Amino acid sequence: MRENGIQACTTKLYPRKPGIGRFFASATHELHGLSIDRRDQVWVGDATYLKVRGDWRYLATVMDRYSRRILGWSIGREKDASLTAKALRQAIRRRRPSSGTSFHSDRGVEYLASKHRRVLDQNDLIQSVNRSRRMTDNAHMESWNKTMKSEMYHRYQFVDDRTLANSVRSFVDFYNRDRLHSSLGYRSPDEFEAQCS
Numbered sequence: 001m002r003e004n005g006i007q008a009c010t011t012k013l014y015p016r017k018p019g020i021g022r023f024f025a026s027a028t029h030e031l032h033g034l035s036i037d038r039r040d041q042v043w044v045g046d047a048t049y050l051k052v053r054g055d056w057r058y059l060a061t062v063m064d065r066y067s068r069r070i071l072g073w074s075i076g077r078e079k080d081a082s083l084t085a086k087a088l089r090q091a092i093r094r095r096r097p098s099s100g101t102s103f104h105s106d107r108g109v110e111y112l113a114s115k116h117r118r119v120l121d122q123n124d125l126i127q128s129v130n131r132s133r134r135m136t137d138n139a140h141m142e143s144w145n146k147t148m149k150s151e152m153y154h155r156y157q158f159v160d161d162r163t164l165a166n167s168v169r170s171f172v173d174f175y176n177r178d179r180l181h182s183s184l185g186y187r188s189p190d191e192f193e194a195q196c197s
Contacts, residue, residue: 043125045087068184075164081115088120092119102128
């Protein structure tokens with residue numbers, strides 16, 4: 001290249017996106033150093049990937065971080081704010097949290113979108129997101145996804161949406177009612193909440 005006067009061309013891998021900093025700064029991290037000592041103090045949410053006959057589906061889930069109880073979930077064909085808002089609304093209907101409950105998630109656009117934020121605002125929930133480059137801030141939800149996939153999802157092949165939804169529903173019921181957690185003194189989330197509320 002040097003002998004023939006050829007120079008390499010480069011480009012930036014990540015072009016500058018005006019406003020992206022303000023977008024992510026609009027939601028703060030509320031949980032660092034917070035002592036969680038009661039139910040409905042902090043909820044956490046995440047969305048993960050599943051497949052039905054080779055096609056992607058997405059599962060959004062909401063958990064009470066205090067008891068590890070799954071409060072709401074939703075399966076859809078798109079990983080978007082409609083999916084996460086649906087899971088959040090289910091959790092709200094189930095628990096009717098008091099004003100000031102924090103809802104923590106990763107920094108995915110489906111959680112920062114106005115449709116999802118509107119559900120938070122209408123129910124006086126406080127939004128919290130992972131700190132930049134701190135994936136472990138939402139470790140409880142990552143742990144749930146891993147458990148659900150290893151104990152249920154990866155054991156079957158799903159031929160239709162209804163079969164997948166029924167399997168998720170059954171696993172959530174098992175997880176809340178029967179599955180023991182070392183972090184809860186080897187009690188299930190339901191048992192832990194009943195004894196500690």
